[in-house]
Amino acid sequence: MRVKDVMTPNVISVGADETVVNAARLMLQHQISGLPVVNKEGELVDIVSEGDFLRRGELGTQRRRPKWLEFVVGPGKLAEEYVRASGKKLKMS
Numbered sequence: 001m002r003v004k005d006v007m008t009p010n011v012i013s014v015g016a017d018e019t020v021v022n023a024a025r026l027m028l029q030h031q032i033s034g035l036p037v038v039n040k041e042g043e044l045v046d047i048v049s050e051g052d053f054l055r056r057g058e059l060g061t062q063r064r065r066p067k068w069l070e071f072v073v074g075p076g077k078l079a080e081e082y083v084r085a086s087g088k089k090l091k092m093s
Contacts, residue, residue, distance in 0.1 A: 013038045015039075015040070016045055034049040
């Protein structure tokens with residue numbers, strides 16, 4: 001089996017400035033599990049997949065962590081997770 005055997009023939013992509021909610025909606029409408037993310041020139045800059053939506057506040061899937069966990073993993077790790085889960089656009093700043 002080759003990659004072409006499991007690919008969608010008509011590529012559906014999303015712009016890097018698109019919102020997370022709209023990207024998830026597009027994936028659901030087309031029953032696909034991932035989208036190429038392109039810049040304004042149409043060049044591939046990233047790929048967004050179902051896994052990227054597992055901990056999203058606007059989708060109601062955010063992770064709930066106990067306050068004491070900050071002492072174990074450190075504030076930097078929790079801050080990084082917060083930024084990733086709270087961004088409204090697909091591109092990272």
